[in-house]
Amino acid sequence: MEAPIANMDVRNLMLRMSAYQSQFPYAIAVALTRTAKDAQSALRAKMAEVFDHPTRYTLNSTYVLPAKKSDKVPTAEVFLKDEAVRGTPAVKYLYPEVAGGVR
Numbered sequence: 001m002e003a004p005i006a007n008m009d010v011r012n013l014m015l016r017m018s019a020y021q022s023q024f025p026y027a028i029a030v031a032l033t034r035t036a037k038d039a040q041s042a043l044r045a046k047m048a049e050v051f052d053h054p055t056r057y058t059l060n061s062t063y064v065l066p067a068k069k070s071d072k073v074p075t076a077e078v079f080l081k082d083e084a085v086r087g088t089p090a091v092k093y094l095y096p097e098v099a100g101g102v103r
Helices: 010-018 021-050 090-099
Strands: 062-065 077-080
Touching: 021 062, 021 077, 077 090
Parallel strands: none
Antiparallel strands: 062 077
8 A cells, every 4th residue: 555645634725725715716717718818829820820921900800708707607718800890801701711611
C-alpha cells in the first residue's frame, strides 16, 4: 500500500471554499468571456494568415457575446457580424470559408 502524497484536511479546504461560493458564478462568467475573447483573437490572427491581404473590415468581422453570471448555464460565444451599414455583411462572405460550400 502506497503512502498518501500529501496529508490534507479536506474538510478545512471545503469550509474555506464555501466562503467563496457566491463568487463562483461571476468567476465562471469571467473565465468563459475571456476564453471567447482569446478565441476571437486567434480567429483574427488566423484570418490574417489565411486570407490574402484581408481588409480591416474582414479582420474586425467577429464579436463576442459575453457570459452572464445570472444565466442558468453561462456561455460566451463568438459570432460573425451579420449586419453592415453598407456593403456585404461579413457573415455572408465568411461563412462559406468556415462551413464550406459556395460563396
